[in-house]
Amino acid sequence: MSQISNLLIPAVLFFALGILARLIKSDLRFPPDLAKILSIYLLVSIGLHGGFELGKAELGTALASVLWALALGFLLPLAGFALLIATRRVDPLNAAAIAAHYGSVSAGTFLTAIAYLGNQGIEYERYPLIMLAVMESPAIVVGLLLATWSRGRAATAGGAPSAGGNAHLGEIVREAFTNGSVVLLIGSLLIGALASEKSVEALHPFTTDIFMGMLCLFLLEMGMEAGHRFGDFRRVGLVLGAFGLLMPLLGGLVGVVVGHFALGFGVGGTTLVAVLGASASYIAVPPAMRLAIPEANPSFYLTLALGVTFPFNVVVGIPLYHRLAEAAVGAG
Amino acid sequence: MHQLHPEKLITVVTSEVLEDRLVALVRNRGASGYTLLRARGAGSEGRQSGMLWFDSNLLLKVILPPERLPGLLDDFSALIAKGHHLTVFVSDVAVLSHEKFERPLAP
Numbered sequence: 001m002s003q004i005s006n007l008l009i010p011a012v013l014f015f016a017l018g019i020l021a022r023l024i025k026s027d028l029r030f031p032p033d034l035a036k037i038l039s040i041y042l043l044v045s046i047g048l049h050g051g052f053e054l055g056k057a058e059l060g061t062a063l064a065s066v067l068w069a070l071a072l073g074f075l076l077p078l079a080g081f082a083l084l085i086a087t088r089r090v091d092p093l094n095a096a097a098i099a100a101h102y103g104s105v106s107a108g109t110f111l112t113a114i115a116y117l118g119n120q121g122i123e124y125e126r127y128p129l130i131m132l133a134v135m136e137s138p139a140i141v142v143g144l145l146l147a148t149w150s151r152g153r154a155a156t157a158g159g160a161p162s163a164g165g166n167a168h169l170g171e172i173v174r175e176a177f178t179n180g181s182v183v184l185l186i187g188s189l190l191i192g193a194l195a196s197e198k199s200v201e202a203l204h205p206f207t208t209d210i211f212m213g214m215l216c217l218f219l220l221e222m223g224m225e226a227g228h229r230f231g232d233f234r235r236v237g238l239v240l241g242a243f244g245l246l247m248p249l250l251g252g253l254v255g256v257v258v259g260h261f262a263l264g265f266g267v268g269g270t271t272l273v274a275v276l277g278a279s280a281s282y283i284a285v286p287p288a289m290r291l292a293i294p295e296a297n298p299s300f301y302l303t304l305a306l307g308v309t310f311p312f313n314v315v316v317g318i319p320l321y322h323r324l325a326e327a328a329v330g331a332g
Numbered sequence: 333m334h335q336l337h338p339e340k341l342i343t344v345v346t347s348e349v350l351e352d353r354l355v356a357l358v359r360n361r362g363a364s365g366y367t368l369l370r371a372r373g374a375g376s377e378g379r380q381s382g383m384l385w386f387d388s389n390l391l392l393k394v395i396l397p398p399e400r401l402p403g404l405l406d407d408f409s410a411l412i413a414k415g416h417h418l419t420v421f422v423s424d425v426a427v428l429s430h431e432k433f434e435r436p437l438a439p
Contacts, residue, residue, distance in 0.1 A: 032370075287347075287348075287349040291349050291350070293415075294414050294415030294416040294417075295414075295415035
C-alpha cells in the first residue's frame with residue numbers, strides 16, 4: 001500500500017489524467033507552444049536551483065559525475081543498439097535512432113523523480129543535475145556514428161549506396177552540444193552557481209514556489225501525448241514494446257551501480273542516477289534524429305520513448321529504482 | 333488594367349527541424365524572399381500536432397522567376413533522396429511588380 005500512496009502525488013496523478021483524457025477522447029487541448037513554454041520554465045528553474053546548490057559543491061565529485069555521465073551517455077546507446085539488432089525487428093538505421101533516445105535522458109522523468117523523493121522527504125545530492133545536462137548530447141553523437149557505420153556496411157554489402165546525411169557529421173555533433181535544452185540547462189546551472197545568494201533568493205517564488213504546479217501542467221500535457229502514442233503501439237509490436245520496458249530496467253540497474261558504488265551517493269542521489277540511466281529522451285533527441293537519420297521511422301522511436309518507457313518509468317520505474325537504491329546503499 | 337507577370341510559386345510542407353536547411357537552399361538559389369508558416373495536419377509521417385519540438389510542421393512558400401525553379405527543385409529532390417519527408421508542389425502565379433522577385437535576398 002505504501003508503494004501506491006507514494007505514487008499519489010499530484011504530478012503523477014496529472015500524468016494519469018492526461019492519459020485518461022486521451023483514452024476517453026476528451027477535447028482537452030493545450031494552446032500551441034504551452035508544452036514548450038513549460039519545458040523551458042522547468043529547465044531554467046531546475047538549473048538555477050541546482051546551480052545555486054552546486055556553487056557549494058566539491059569540485060572532485062562534480063568532475064567524477066561529469067565523467068560518469070559521459071560514460072553512461074556513450075555506452076548505454078551501444079548496449080541498446082546491440083539489443084535492438086538482436087531482436088531482428090528493426091534495421092540498423094532504426095536501431096541507431098532508437099538507441100540514441102535511450103542513451104539520452106528525459107528531464108520530465110527526472111523531475112517526476114525529484115517530486116517523488118520530495119514527497120517522501122528523501123534528501124538527494126545535486127550532482128545528478130549536472131549529469132542530466134551532460135547526458136543529453138553524447139547519445140546523439142553515438143546514434144549518428146552507428147548510423148554512419150550501418151550505412152557504410154550496407155554499401156559494402158552490395159546494397160544501393162544510401163544517400164543519408166553522412167556529410168553533415170561535424171554539423172550534427174555541433175548541434176548535439178549546442179542543442180537548446182542543453183544550453184538552457186547548463187546556462188541556468190552556471191547562472192545559479194555564479195549569482196549571489198541574495199539575488200538567487202529573490203528568484204525563490206519563480207524557481208521553487210510555483211515549480212510543482214508547473215510540473216503538474218507539463219505532465220498533464222505529456223500524459224496526453226503518451227496516451228496519443230498508445231494507438232501507435234500496434235505498429236511497434238510486442239518485441240519492440242518489450243525492449244521499451246527492458247532497456248530502462250537495464251539502464252536503471254547500471255545507474256544504481258554508478259550512483260552508489262562509483263560516485264558514493266546516498267539513496268536519493270542514487271535513485272536519480274538510476275532514473276537518468278533508465279529514461280529515454282523525447283525533447284532533444286527526436287528532432288536531432290529526424291535531421292540526422294531521416295531513413296528511420298519516427299513512429300518507432302517516439303512511441304517507444306513517449307508511449308512505453310516514459311509511462312513505465314513514471315509509474316513503475318521510479319519506485320523500483322528507489323528500492324534498488326535502498327538495497328545498494330544497505331549493502332554498502 | 334494592371335500589368336501582371338508570370339512567376340512560379342513553390343510550396344513545401346515538411347518537419348520544422350528542416351527550417352534552417354530549407355532557408356539556406358532558398359537563399360542559395362537566388363530567391364527574392366520566402367514566407368514560413370507553422371502547419372498542423374496528418375500525412376505519411378502520422379499526425380503532427382505542433383505541440384512538441386519534434387512534432388511541428390512548417391509550410392514554406394517561395395515565389396521565383398521560372399528560370400530559377402529547376403535548381404531549387406534539384407535541392408529539394410536531394411533532401412527527399414536522403415529520406416526526409418517533403419511535400420513539394422509548384423503552381424503558376426501572376427504577380428504585380430515583378431522586379432521585386434528578380435532581386436536575390438542579401439546573404
